[in-house]
Amino acid sequence: MSTAIERHRYDVVVIGAGGAGLRAAIEARLAGKRTAIISKSLFGKAHTVMAEGGAAAAMGNVNSNDNWMVHFRDTMRGGKFLNNFRMAELHAKEAPERIWELETYGALFDRTKDGKISQRNFGGHEYPRLAHVGDRTGLELIRTLQQKIVSLQQEDFAETGSYDSRIRVFQETTITELMLDGDRVAGAFGYYRESGEFLLFEAPAVVLATGGVGRSYKVTSNSWEYTGDGHALALRSGATLINMEFLQFHPTGMVWPPSVKGILVTESVRGDGGVLRNSEGKRFMFDYVPDVFRKQYAETEEEGDRWYDDPDNNRRPPELLPRDEVARAINSEVKAGRGSPAGGVFLDVSTRLPAEQIIKRLPSMHHQFKELADVDITKEPMEVGPTCHYVMGGVEVDPDTGAAFGTVQGLFAAGEVSGGMHGSNRLGGNSLSDLLVFGKRAGEHAAAYVDTLGVRPKPAKIDVAAAAEVALAPLARAGGENPYTLQQDLQAVMGDLVGIIRRAGELTDALKRLQELKARVANVSADGGRLYNPGWHLALDLRNMLVVSECTAKAALEREESRGGHTREDFPKMSPEWRRVNLVCSLDEAGEVHLERKPVPRMRAELIDLFDRSELAKYMTDEELAEVEAE
Amino acid sequence: MKRHFRVWRGDASGGELRDFDVEVNEGEVVLDIIHRLQATQAPDLACRWNCKAGKCGSCSMEINGMPRLGCMTRMSTFTEDETITVTPIRTFPVIRDLVTDVSFNYEKARETPAFAPPPGVAPGDYRMRQVDVERSQEFRKCIECFLCQNTCHVIRDHDENKPAFSGPRFFIRAAELDMHPLDDRADRKEYAQASQGLGYCNITKCCTEVCPEHIKITDNAIIPMKERVVDRRYDPLVWLGRKIFRRDELESASAKPSSAHPSAPHPPTANPSAANPPTVNPPMSSARLPQTAPVGPDGHMDIAELVAPQQGGLSPFGEDIEFPLPPEQISYHHPDPDKSPDH
The missing domain is CATH 3.90.700.10 (Succinate dehydrogenase/fumarate reductase flavoprotein, catalytic domain)
Incomplete structure (x- = not known):
């Protein structure tokens, strides 16, 4: 078996080619950075195409009373006040610009009578707010961003004679490991799905835009790609995940x-x-x-x-x-x-x-x-x-830059893989605009981060060799378990015990079973060779699904209340005390999931003023309300 | 119950149809069965898929010779004893099993000039009417399954045409930009003809027939694009007309409805159609409508060679014409010495 590794040098590597990934890549390329886009599927096949409703942005085209403050309020209410307020604020303020920008890339939204972008009503939104194209808005968004990238490549071709000189799409490529140099991101290791050959990206900045985790559930609207790769890559490189218990069913x-x-x-x-x-x-x-x-x-x-x-x-x-x-x-x-x-x-x-x-x-x-x-x-x-439809939790990020928290530097996240923006429950239409707003921000700040570096971090040879060994293990191992059986068993555990309604006993049971599965997944084996072998690909994805599922189960057991996408039968009420708590997961040295409580950032006074006191009383503790009064 | 499947397995070096007997439950589609094969009998069976809801265009394959999406082909459409044969789409090189190398399409996408934003219009100031965007929106429904590219006779089994021919997917892209209310480029049709090989298309409508999004590729994109470039560029229909008519006759023929021969004007009458004298010239061959597709009794056309009566595309001159034409049928007229050449 060949262990030759194809090497590439880029400034910014974007993992994921859905809405957030493509938007981040466009921004990094516009900032002059050599950018690679990694797509697990063909270019343009992202799960974003499944979004039907539209993209929420307070443009006020249909009802002129709409503005970012109303949108902000709706988003916070939808998320039951657990949202990162700064993300919700940036999202509400910047969404209209991001939508208008798409039109300059060639998007064709449905129109109002006076020729503006039409907006439709949707659950939780006070005014008609969703820019849409029939029921295929997600497809329009992906196609538009895909075609913008092609147009940037055409500009590069005119200038340099190569379409790939500044921005290149690596289709059907999976990243299995991030490379670190100390605490800094140094690159990413993965394989071409077509040939099974390895490749190594040397890059000082990585943007995660890998989407969600739904494939760990028996019944899901998500595609096969949604195996929580970005969540797991972030954890293994020292970043943290926030509020993983919140899944939208x-x-x-x-x-x-x-x-x-x-x-x-x-x-x-x-x-x-x-x-x-x-x-x-x-x-x-x-x-x-x-x-x-x-x-x-x-x-x-x-x-x-x-x-x-x-x-x-x-x-x-x-x-x-x-x-x-x-x-x-x-x-x-x-x-x-x-x-x-x-x-x-x-x-x-x-x-x-x-x-x-x-x-x-x-x-x-x-x-x-x-x-x-x-x-x-x-x-x-x-x-x-x-x-199972959407995961609200995800990589804990700085709201302004998309930079991942934790010990790692040079790692950014945007879209469904990032957490905080939607709190405990996402409003319909807010995900498409989330992709654009935070995709752009992540791309922009990843590029800016690269400029601050004096020396480029370098991946260590030993890490590369280790990643190659881990990737080849399921093929080398004979007589191990079938990856498809393991996935079904994992889906059964998550669907039955960490599903929409949760109980302490079942969650404890689930954690025990996940530990058993972990041992079995460590012994998975895949038949066949390296050439486009879906069994092997699934065997590698399984360990990501498993670690992310463990975070979800642990956080779900910890949070003793019911709020948004987390319902505990034994704690059916929403608790103002719990609203002040974010649950943050990290991996310790031994690779075990570690859970801690962190305070939810406190909203700025002028944003609090957007709400009635009677409404705040539904969510906040008496102590918090007293502080609000005092201000 | 068990059903019999034959699935092509192999790679670029060759392969064969393998037989499988596999459990099929009520309500399943072909892609479900492929997944069951992966989970139970052939874990390394390669197949692309994503959404499983007919929205992403990944699971293109040929099922009993028909280009289809695996997720949109219900098992209930086959009889119970029918063997189902699944092969990779044929126009593109096989990578492994049902997965083919579709990079041709991404290369052609790169060659198609992108949307050109109107200069001086700020983001947020774009104004378009719904009726105007709807024409382009039809083509933007495309999910890039490339079934139209796969079925197109110009490149199916004709790799030699691939460099010069972009295929239906990119004709609708050109048409979409041509019809975009604010696109700043005015040469989309010329580009389609000069650089995309639009002239190769002989309007057999196979692409329209296989489109899972029901985009009227031929009627709404290709034919309008052809019509508009028809008198400027090479097109077999026009080419034949050019061969057999002089330029002056071509022009006069096209201007016929108004007044073709100013030297001998028709007297104005109440009923213009009655006034038309029986034409002495044979009908213009370029005025003949393109051949319609050879539809079967079910109103559908056979699209795969497995079931088609012939190999390759239809003749643009009609299947009933053989070359060389017998001289008595050629409508060539000697120049009239009495007519002034500058007419």
Whole structure:
């Protein structure tokens, strides 16, 4: 087996070619830095394409009352005040510029009547705020950034005769390890997926933009790439992860048929009359109305049904309870053995509305399931259950620069892999603008960091050799476990025990099982050679998934409250004391996950003033409120 | 239940179809079965995929000879005893198993001039009407699955055409920029003809047929681009017209509806169509519509060679014309000595 290693020298290496990675690379190249983009898939295939709704930016094109302060307020409310306030502030202020900039790259958003960028309403946003292109906004964003990079390469070609002279895309390349020189980033080690050959980037600055962790879950809307690579690379190089317990689950993802498993069923299916039933045919949501909501929700099916036509004189049906309540109810039904064959419950709109009404009100849902799965939602119920969608936690970064905290220098992170911006729950539409705002900032500051260095850090030979050995281990090992089996087992542990509803006992159990899996993953083996071998690739990704899953389980056990994307059945209330706490994970010398509590940064007075005192009282402790009053 | 699959396995040095019997459950798509093969029988079976929802365009493959997305091909579309044959897309060199080297497309993307922002318009000041952006938006739906490139007869089995031909994916890119309300370059169509090889396209519509996004590649991008460059650049239809007509006749023929022969004006009448005298010239060959696609009884066209009646692309002159043409059918007219040459 050849251990030849192809070497490259760059100023900035961006790992990840989704929205955040491409935007960071553009900025680094514009700052004059030689930039490499590493993409696990083909260029332009990023998971960003899955974003449908739009990109939130307070441009005020549809409602002129909108501005960054309103957007900031919505974001903090959505995140239940656990957000890093400075990130939420920068995001709200800079999102419009980032969107407008896309138009100069060639993006074509849907328009208002007066020719401006159209904006649509979305849950949690006070005004119409999401710039969109039908339901394929993510694709437009990726294609635009991809084409901007090509246009920069064309400029370089005109000047130097080589498209790759200043910015180069390494497609289908996976980074397995970051190289350090003392505390400084010195480069990155990885392999070409196509050939299995190794390559080493010598670079003083690395931007992580690797996205999320959903592949550790049984039911997820995420693609295979979402194995938490960036999270794990950051941990292993001395950076820290923040609030990893917060994962966004959507209560109604398809669980059957397998071809659409994990795909979201929009909430408007329930808003338009869809009901949830268990295997006994019972509309079980009436049994799950919590006391605090008792007054607002119907007690009988008859009353609930009247609400659709006469919402003023009737109370809402309980299918329309908040997301976490619905998810909890589905979870309980399934655990009590009243689930559907595929482990979900039935969401039925077919017996509730005539077929033509369903097609008229839910055209894209109807079309999507017809085309992808041959399910006709006008004729049969859907099987749905909670699906893992987005991770709010991530690399702990400096809000202004995107530089990772911890002991490492020269490491930056942007997009889903970074944490803090969304607090405990992300608003729809805020992720696309997050990518642009913090992608740009990370690229800019990575370039500036390179300028401050006197001497370029150098990767140590021994580290490179060690990384090559680790990468080849699954191929060299014979008779170890199948990586696909291990992934399924990991997904079962995370899905069943660290899923949407959590309990102390299950979390403790999960941590024990993760330790067992760790030993098994250390003994994984892959058949075949190095040439485009997905089994080998998965075997290498597994150790990243495992360490990140451990962080999630540990933090979930520690945080004894329910907030946003973290629901503890044994601690169902939101606690003002816990709002002041960030949970930060790091790896110690022995490679064990270490968890500590850190205070949440305190919001500046002029930002606090944007909120009513009565609203603050819902989130803050009496002591904090007294301090606010005193100011 | 078990179903029979034949999957091509191999690499650049060669390979073969391997037989697999694999469990198939209700509601699955071909990509699910490929994943099951990986998990149970062939862990190193190479296949690209990402979103599994028809949005990223990664899992392009040929299923029973048809270019398809694996995630969008439901198992229920096959009969129960049908053997399903899965091969890599054929136009691009195989790397391994179902994965091919599609770098051709990324090279062509680099050669296509980028969007040119309008000078003097600040970010935030772009104003466009919805109807104007919609034309380009259709082409921006492209998920770059490259099935259109794969099925295009100009380069499928014709590597020699690849340097000169960019393919349908990049014709729609050129059309998209041509129709962009604020793009500052005015030569998109000329570029498509001169540098992208638009003239090679003989409008067989195979690309449109296989597009999973249902983009009307031929009708909305290629034909409009051809029409606009048609009298400026090489195009077989125009070329034939040029061969058999003199320039003056070409021009007069194209101007016919108004007044082709000022020396002998038609008397104005209430019913202009009745006034047209029976034409003495044979119809212009360049005025003939392009051949329509040879659709089958189901209204669809056979797109793969496995099922097509012939190899390679259709003749731009129609399948019923053989060369050389018999002399009596050639519509060549000697110059009229009475006509002034500067007419």
